[in-house]
Amino acid sequence: MSNTDVIAATATASGRGGIGVVRVSGGGLADFAFALLGKAPKPRVATLSNFLAADGNTIDQGVALFFPAPHSYTGEDVLELQGHGGDAVLRMVLGRCLELGARPAEPGEFTKRAFLNNKMDLAQAESVADLIDAATTEAAKSAMRSLRGEFSGAIHLLVESLINLRMLVEATLDFPEEEVDFIAEANAFGQLAAIRAQLGEVFRQARQGSLLREGAHVALIGQPNVGKSSLLNQLAGEEVAIVTPVAGTTRDAIRQHIEIEGVPLHFIDTAGLRETEDEVEKIGIARAWCAIRQANVALLLVDATQGVAPADLEIIAALPPGLPLLRVFNKIDLLEREPGSSGVDGVTDVYLSAKTGAGVDLLHQQLLRMVGWHGGGEGAFMARARHLKALGEAEGRLVLAEACKGRIELFAEELRLAQLALSSITGEFTADDLLGEIFSRFCIGK
Amino acid sequence: MLYPTLFDVIVIGGGHAGAEAALASARMGMKTLLLTHNIETLGQMSCNPSIGGIGKGHLVKEVDALGGAMAAATDEAGIQFRILNSSKGPAVRATRAQADRVLYRQAIRGRLENQPNLWLFQQAVDDLLLEQNRVVGVVTQLGLRFRASTVVLTAGTFLAGLVHVGLSNYKAGRAGDPPSITLAHRLRELALPVKRFKTGTPPRIDGRTLDYSVMEEQPGDNPAPAFSFLGDPSLHPRQLPCWITHTNQRTHEIIRGGLDRSPLYTGVIAGVGPRYCPSIEDKITRFSSKDSHQIFVEPEGLGTHEIYPNGISTSLPFDVQVDLVRSIRGFESAHITRPGYAIEYDYFDPVGLKHSLETKAIQGLFFAGQINGTTGYEEAAAQGLLAGINAARAAQGKDAWYPARDQAYIGVMVDDLITRGVVEPYRMFTSRAEYRLLLREDNADLRLTEEGRGLGVIDDKRWRHFEAKREAIAAEQERLKSTWVNPRLLPQKEAERVLGKNIEHEYSLLDLLRRPDVDYQNLMTLPGVGPGVSNAEVSEQVEIQAKYQGYISRQLEEIARHQHYETMALPSDLDYREVHGLSIEGQHKLNQHKPETLGQAARISGVTPAAISVLLVHLKRAEQDIKTTSNKKSA
Secondary structure: OOOOOOEEEEOOOOOOOOEEEEEEEEOOOHHHHHHHHOOOOOEOOOEEEEEEOOOOOEEEEEEEEEEOOOOOOOOOEEEEEEEEOOHHHHHHHHHHHHHOOOEEOOOOHHHHHHHHOOOOOHHHHHHHHHHHHOOOHHHHHHHHHHHOOHHHHHHHHHHHHHHHHHHHHHHHHHOOOOOOOHHHHOOHHHHHHHHHHHHHHHHHHHHHHHHHHHOEEEEEEEOOOOOHHHHHHHHHOOOOOOOOOOOOOOOOOEEEEEEEOOEEEEEEEOOOOOOOOOHHHHHHHHHHHHHHHHOOEEEEEEEOOOOOOHHHHHHHHHOOOOOOEEEEEEOHHHHOOOOEEEEEOOEEEEEOOOOOOOOHHHHHHHHHHHOOOOOOOOOOOOOOHHHHHHHHHHHHHHHHHHHOOOOHHHHHHHHHHHHHHHHHHHOOOOHHHHHHHHHHHOOOOO | OEEEEEEEEEEEOOOHHHHHHHHHHHHOOOOEEEEEOOHHHOOOOOOOOEEEOOOHHHHHHHHHHOOOOHHHHHHHHEEEEEEEOOOOOOOOOEEEEEEOHHHHHHHHHHHHHHOOOEEEEEOOEEEEEEEOOEEEEEEEOOOOEEEEEEEEEOOOOOEOOEEEEOOEEEEOOEOOEOOEHHHHHHHHHOOOOEEEEEEEEOOEEEHHHOOHHHOEEEOOOOOOOOOOOOOOHHHOOOOOOEEEEEOOHHHHHHHHHHHHHOOOOOOOOOOEOOOOOOOHHHHHHHOOOOOOOEEEEEEOOOOOOEEEEEOOOOOOOHHHHHHHHHOOOOOOOOOEEEOOEEEEEEEEOHHHEOOOOEEOOOEOEEEOOHHHOEOOHHHHHHHHHHHHHHHHHHHOOOOOOOOOOOOOHHHHHHHHHHHHOOOOOEOOOHHHOOOOOOOOOOOHHHHHHHHHHHHOOOOHHHHHHHHHHHHHHHHHHHHHHHOEEOHHHOOHHHHHHHHOOOOOOOEEHHHHHHOOOOOHHHHOOOOOOOOOOOOHHHHHHHHHHHHOHHHHHHHHHHHHHHHHHHOOEOOOOOOHHHOOOOOHHHHHHHHHHOOOEHHHHHOOOOOOHHHHHHHHHHHHHHHHHHHHHHHHHHO
């Protein structure tokens, strides 16, 4: 527990509700609670109490819960006052807390204290923040999994395997006079392959979580008036872009956030990519290319009655290399064609009608597949960009380790760096810890 | 009486730490007194007769690079030299030598006796002279008082030493020498944080009673390497092999049968022993599934028949020792010349030291060697050198000097000791060094000698030798960088022979040398390229630096990233209880360690990354407060 000052905040959303909660945390809240409740609350027992004003009058009546340190959410004394909902009464209860010496908590300060008091690790603390601002229900579920330490757990398992491998390698380097060939005996190189597979799986799940959190960007491009705005409207179910029969109407990139199966997809509708002398349109075209460079997927919309225009081919050739391309053939209603989809050589085609909505569900499926969503929130960890970066760094190190298996001290260095990368998620692992592992596993020394 | 000469530096103890401390201080021009209870045992190897090994050899090379005696003495006393890990890469490659105890003592004593500015005096030290919180001298057994500006204490295992053989024990500094009881009591009164460790040795054996024909011979390297940068294999005395044998099931049964009289297993010994150097009773108890353990049969010297059976350190009763020794293959009729024993001794929690090895509690008092909770001659020598340098600098009124973790194993060791403390006797391993690829034996001189010259511990001879080598390396690197190999002028046969395949465009020799499968000597045989440098040390440096360039520059980047924290000073008077947001554990650890920098704070166990961010916030806030205050003043 820490000798921090007392903070208080309304823990429930503002507006009229059945219950409103004010939460207080800090060092030594017993006196505070006595002054507010007129009695000493029993630890961890829900007690019906009056919440008293300075003059002894009752502000509200409700349930008081007292969690003495260190067994509380923040690791400090925590007092929870569950009163009636409603802004006015909550303001009065909170005001009374401030009168008693508390100060208003900063956003996330309860969690920060929990983290500072070692009640949760960094990964857990961050997932609390994710839980609070999770935009979709799937993301909330995933944040919950990380909060329970499943992400931490998976990382810890991974790090354990890595430590085991490093132990063998370091023992080989530091104890050459032992009779054991640590590396051959424990199939160290086989272990490396297993760790890489393990890391790949964690990475995949973390990417899923990141997808839920961050979503994916889709650049919507195509010739003027092929129906991009209509398609967006169809996907979003509301008017976001102006639909007119005049080519070049969409003069700016319009962003629309559409949630499909819980995955936030950020569509960037682009101005018609065509040669123009119009200064305003030139700006629109420059922005469109900017959007394309940021995108995870490019969606090229084609008028099915016209086929792929030579100008479309030019655009495809100008896309950033490796950017997945989804070609959508619109206006099949005019051709009386059935909706459908096919994929050849990394290019996926979908036939639909933005006007009638036929085939839009196929587009949903293909989009999700192409941004890397493997369906369902199960197994997805709420990973932050920081976590993905660390996992990516570790993966890169393990690839390099694989390449220098014959040069054992460099192999050791890559493994050290792989673990160093992961330690930004799990916390530091010292040389002493490593030596401890060696001595507990092997009979070392003359 | 008060001895009439006033000294700059007094060194107490003439072991590996004391010898290097006294020599360094005297080299720096300080009037130095070395006090030992026995001049005959200066430079004594109390345990195994070997110097170096993985991590330890690195330390010896660093001591040598700073002008120390250990490597040069080993060159004169070594009866077997080997390079360990020779196939595993330059960073983990290490030199190890068996040394003749008598020759080693002679080599050290000769250096001590002939060192200008250094006086030797035989007398046990009983007390320190203190004025307030400052040491001003020492008092010996006879009541002689010696005054000095600074004092280096290197008491080894002598402080309240207690030797165990079976359930009987007696007070001793090591077998055959008296302990320092009075001094130990005095130091305990000074409220320094004292704790107990334990270490041990095997019984010594008359080599004439062994059957070597059933053992495996372990010869030294041929040609034998030199240990010192100034050394030469021609300095080595006659070389001897070592031998290897093993314990067996019967040995283990005998040991198990004696555990009820083992001081370790009956709780008589309270001190903590090292896990990497366990007694044989520990090995068979903790790793009961292993049915055999290796024993290295090491000669004690050229002028003696005694051998040191490395691997059966024990404090079992003597009758058990006889049985267990005779159960070993080749040892069936062995005669034990000295019983094995364990020794418990006082050490001081090194958390109470600064990077200079000066105690935080008593100004001018430096600790080095085993009393800081380390083990090993090499660890002791390295600390002795550092303490000697800093005791001299303190006497000169200069700031402390110590190498950083990325500069030397000495820096790693001192930082580990004072930051993390010790839970078992501390021994150097290469895995302790995060910048292992930079801290190699081969470049210890390039890392340290120039600084040593500035400190005043490098004499002209070594300096000239070093400068010549450094210039030769730079010249050859420049030549390789500016010599180009043109594919049109290179016959295909030659390219395949040296490079493995044709080159597709022009390359500099340095680029070609970076390739993993191209070696320097071979590269020099390309037409028009050779002959290259003949000094193997120079070509080795050129080759390693070329091949490891990528890794080296990455480690340098890593260092630069941490540099920020490493240089962010924490005020020594900061009371961490007043730092807002620190956990009680964090406050306690930080108050206990009083780290010098934020980087050091981050390495203290129990100090979480959260605590570091809290400290960062605190430092920033304090900085702003100062600014605000000074703004107010100026306004």
